[in-house]
Amino acid sequence: MIGNIIRLGWKNVWRNPTRSGVVIIAVMLGTWAGIFSAGFFNGMVQDVLDNQIELSIGHIQIMHPQFEDLYDPKYAVDNSDQVFEHLQGQPYVTDISVKSIASGLAQSTRSNFGVTINGINPQPKSTLAINQYLTEGQMLQPNDRNGILIGNKLAERLGLDLKSRMVLSFQDVDGEITGGAFRVAGIFKTFSSNYNENTVFVQRDDLNRLQGMENAIHNIRIDTDNMAKAETYADSLRATFPSLEVKTWRDLAPDLRYMFDMMDMMLYIVMIIIIIGLIFSIINTMLMAVMERTRELGMLRAIGMNKARTFSMVIWETVFLTLVGSPAGLLLGWGTISYFESTGINLSAFAEGLSIYGFGTVVYPTLDGMYYFNIMLMVAAAALLSALYPAWKSLQLNPVEAIRKLN
């Protein structure tokens, strides 16, 4: 009998094709909108994360435990050769780069501004990530003494052009203020306006010399084969080098971590809001369907259809109504995301606003397969939830009242 009740439920869906069609399309569009917006925002956050990791954070960083507190140059990684040797033997390490870092003041004849000074070796790939963002000039060359790369925002603020001279002031190894004159070798413009304003790159040798140190390394950045395993890799490094501070991208960029975690939650919140809207739309439609069939439902009860069958018939109707539109919406959402995942969505019209938050101007929507599965579960749960009230309502029918309406 259950097969026949299911069949009847399916046929009932198509009694009023226009009304059912509207609900099915609403479910489809709702599911699509949920999937697509989730993919869009996920892509945005993933983009920020990928950019930040590529440009400045990496997957893991190793430093002296006290360096981060004061950026005091004396807290360098003393056993950097030993660390290097160890890292080069690890199969998960895909790239290693080193930096000297100072916190200082950039000055020009017009103005000054606080900056983070990165002393880099121009060779390794990851430190060269800035290379792709250069809009003027060129990357620092090994023989290019006292060259400096600055962001376009800083250049604007200090009134600097290519080849302009500027002064950097910072603390040396003895705690005294020191400084040096640098010549602008290149101007970069990344996705983040903050970064473009408060970050500069010089050669590590130049920085070390002014700091009164030789070959000092304050930060070792490691890129791995899988950023999701960064914590596991970091644990093993912590065990090997207990005297050093080993941090993963999640520790180094808590704002990104929170954004990432929050976005994960937001994706579901957006979907829940859409589903709540759909639930009311489905309940409304099903109530109409039940109410206009009072006579028929009364007749069915009169000739012997029990409450369980009446209830399940309405449940199946609702489930069908929902489950026709939902897979179509999922498919449409998957198709849209797959298309834009390769072509991207150009938001250059909003570039200024987006760069304040470090977002890129082209968003590549992306969504984990698990999310599609979870959405399917949520929609199925919503279908059942929407079905309960109309189904309960159908049971409240008194066959005698219905019989009176019959005649």
Added chain:
Amino acid sequence: MAVITTKDVTKVYNSDQVPVHALRGVDLEIKKGEFTAIVGPSGSGKTTLLNIIGGLDAPTNGRVIVQGTDLGTLSDSELIDFRLHHIGFVFQAYNLIPVLTSIENVSFVMQMQGKPAQEYNAKSEQLLEEVGLADKIHKRPSELSGGQQQRVAVARALASKPDFVLADEPTANLDSVSSGDLLDMMADLNKKEEMTFVFSTHDQRVIDRARRIVTLVDGQIDKDEVKD
């Protein structure tokens, strides 16, 4: 043996705080194979009596016994099940399921009874043939005339092999030709299969064909005549 027995059945509706006595102590016995018309003016209690006999409504007082079962002792779900297996209904407005074909409408009751597909399909075809709709088994109600729909409704009422069929004003929506055909068909089923029919009706054509006429006036049996 009596298929239906009502003992001192009363029904009082409390409408706007004013009690309305729809039935006042109805004692009735209907035997197997009877073709009975319950007649009377509007408001005399015909439909109420039919609802109570059919287990759709409960009497305020008194008892209704169908094939030895006191309907007052059954729970709601037992009553639904009892109706499914023992009582056939024919309604004035046909009330077929519009999304199902004739054969599906007829077989639906047997499906609810848990009969196997082979059995309910064969039986439904046979019943539709008996009511003269062998060529309409795959038609939906919207493709049938009023008379044809009511024939499907009769076939549906008989599908559960009920002890009796209750028909509330079955000809009220039909033209005279369709009414005549339908009544001929029911009379034929009554004669051949000894199926018990109980009608509530105003229709003189039904009254003319009935072999027993129970007249209700103000909720009481005024006359109970059996034709020779």
